[in-house]
Amino acid sequence: MNPWMLYLVWPLIKFLIAFVIVQVIVAAMNWIERRVLGLIQARLGPNRVGPWGLLQIVADPIKFLLKEDIVPSSAEKIAYFLGPMLPLVPAFIVFCLIPFGPPPTFAVTHTNVGLLLILALTSTGVYGIILGGWASNNKYSLMGGLRSAAQMVSYEVPFGLSIVGVLMLCGSLDLVHIINYQAHHVWNVFPQLIAAFIFFVSMNAENNRTPFDLPEAESELVAGYHTEYSAMKFAFFMLAEYSAMLVNCCLMVSLFLGGWTLAIGGYGLTTATLKSMGFMGGLLGTVIFVVKVMTFMMIYIWFRATFPRFRFDQLMDLGWKWMIPLALINIFVTGIVVLAAPEMIINGSVVPVGETILAVAGAATVALTLFLIMKPRAHAPKVIHASRVSEA
Amino acid sequence: MTHTFIPVLIMLIVALGVGVVILSLNRVVGRHQRNPSKAAPYESGVPLLDTNRKRVNVRFYQIAMLFILFDIEAAFLYPWAVIYRDASHGNAGMFLFGEMLVFILLLGVGYVYVWKKKAFDWK
Numbered sequence: 319m320n321p322w323m324l325y326l327v328w329p330l331i332k333f334l335i336a337f338v339i340v341q342v343i344v345a346a347m348n349w350i351e352r353r354v355l356g357l358i359q360a361r362l363g364p365n366r367v368g369p370w371g372l373l374q375i376v377a378d379p380i381k382f383l384l385k386e387d388i389v390p391s392s393a394e395k396i397a398y399f400l401g402p403m404l405p406l407v408p409a410f411i412v413f414c415l416i417p418f419g420p421p422p423t424f425a426v427t428h429t430n431v432g433l434l435l436i437l438a439l440t441s442t443g444v445y446g447i448i449l450g451g452w453a454s455n456n457k458y459s460l461m462g463g464l465r466s467a468a469q470m471v472s473y474e475v476p477f478g479l480s481i482v483g484v485l486m487l488c489g490s491l492d493l494v495h496i497i498n499y500q501a502h503h504v505w506n507v508f509p510q511l512i513a514a515f516i517f518f519v520s521m522n523a524e525n526n527r528t529p530f531d532l533p534e535a536e537s538e539l540v541a542g543y544h545t546e547y548s549a550m551k552f553a554f555f556m557l558a559e560y561s562a563m564l565v566n567c568c569l570m571v572s573l574f575l576g577g578w579t580l581a582i583g584g585y586g587l588t589t590a591t592l593k594s595m596g597f598m599g600g601l602l603g604t605v606i607f608v609v610k611v612m613t614f615m616m617i618y619i620w621f622r623a624t625f626p627r628f629r630f631d632q633l634m635d636l637g638w639k640w641m642i643p644l645a646l647i648n649i650f651v652t653g654i655v656v657l658a659a660p661e662m663i664i665n666g667s668v669v670p671v672g673e674t675i676l677a678v679a680g681a682a683t684v685a686l687t688l689f690l691i692m693k694p695r696a697h698a699p700k701v702i703h704a705s706r707v708s709e710a
Numbered sequence: 711m712t713h714t715f716i717p718v719l720i721m722l723i724v725a726l727g728v729g730v731v732i733l734s735l736n737r738v739v740g741r742h743q744r745n746p747s748k749a750a751p752y753e754s755g756v757p758l759l760d761t762n763r764k765r766v767n768v769r770f771y772q773i774a775m776l777f778i779l780f781d782i783e784a785a786f787l788y789p790w791a792v793i794y795r796d797a798s799h800g801n802a803g804m805f806l807f808g809e810m811l812v813f814i815l816l817l818g819v820g821y822v823y824v825w826k827k828k829a830f831d832w833k
Contacts, residue, residue: 485791550736
């Protein structure tokens with residue numbers, strides 16, 4: 319094929335399709351989040367515009383566009399403009415590196431270091447937040463920006479370290495290779511249970527989501543780093559935040575939950591099976607991927623409705639004193655198991671001995687932790703229900 | 711393999727373009743009703759009490775420095791992790807494991823030192 323078609327026109331067409339779908343999902347997430355939060359809190363949520371309030375997805379951007387773009391008189395003009403632009407650009411680019419279905423048709427581009435590039439791009443999002451917070455020249459904004467920077471930077475370390483275990487098992491930085499490896503062995507959540515847990519907690523903290531939403535603690539900081547932003551610039555911050563959430567969910571699904579495949583040990587819907595079904599198979603893979611991703615987006619919302627906010631010192635303690643040692647121990651254990659128990663080939667099929675050992679060890683650790691947490695403490699305060707206070 | 715990155719470059723330009731176009735559209739279509747109190751910095755409705763450019767707690771810088779240290783550690787772990795499984799089938803496995811163990815232990819000593827110095831305590 320003509321190289322111009324292959325590397326310029328096709329990726330551009332595929333990017334535009336992916337771009338539109340992603341933007342619709344991001345806009346829809348905003349509406350879904352408000353509706354689901356409403357359901358959880360026994361109220362209605364936005365239901366006025368269109369059927370079930372669905373047209374809210376269209377109404378929101380139009381309203382953002384028609385609002386006045388206020389620039390505070392004391393703001394640093396250039397940095398104030400760059401604030402929302404810097405997180406937006408990586409949020410857009412990252413989606414052309416994520417394979418939504420079996421490549422080459424369902425991924426915009428396929429590189430052998432896709433994961434590394436995604437990590438590099440997503441971690442630049444913090445620049446926009448701290449720049450926007452500083453340029454607004456407002457105490458709330460500055461404090462929100464600083465908190466956000468410290469938090470994102472702290473959780474970047476366990477976030478990066480938790481992926482190392484996956485890389486050791488799969489031996490590649492190529493997301494397609496990692497997904498295929500999982501389809502032919504076992505989903506990485508099982509052998510890397512601890513890493514998946516660390517990754518999930520860190521990705522919540524990276525996105526400034528509850529219970530880690532200190533930068534946006536409305537009871538303390540009004541709105542955090544985007545206090546002074548209005549109209550489309552504010553919308554860009556929201557867009558970047560929801561895109562980052564989507565990217566992290568895509569990473570979680572690709573790294574730990576088998577991406578677009580639905581297979582174990584090579585049986586089930588592997589990439590080869592999907593490809594043999596032609597275009598519809600690819601589409602099926604994409605649907606599986608999106609369903610998995612949306613499940614994690616729902617967990618984000620569920621967390622927001624359920625958990626109270628951390629205190630800042632608790633947040634730092636969790637990140638530096640618990641998550642980092644835990645991630646390092648996980649790497650150490652994975653290293654020993656990979657070294658001591660390489661793959662065994664019995665009757666021509668691969669038996670993942672190391673993965674099994676890791677899965678058992680991970681499950682045992684989780685069971686032990688749960689047991690220790692659930693065990694009633696000797697000096698636990700006696701809980702009296704409010705209706706029985708007078709009797710006590 | 712460089713050509714697979716061409717789409718990424720194109721998307722960079724597209725993303726910048728989309729951002730600038732939407733922001734300028736907002737300028738054109740959006741309302742224009744300026745007044746001095748609207749452009750004043752938001753301080754919960756109270757007039758500005760003192761300057762907004764103040765000193766920042768040194769702990770934020772401390773965290774940034776520690777981050778660089780430990781993130782570089784993670785960056786060093788990546789290439790090692792990628793070749794580890796293939797190499798451990800041969801004789802190099804034990805060597806690779808030992809090398810990384812020494813590296814992590816050295817960093818671990820630093821980690822314990824920083825912990826004892828109470829750099830992780832936010833109080």
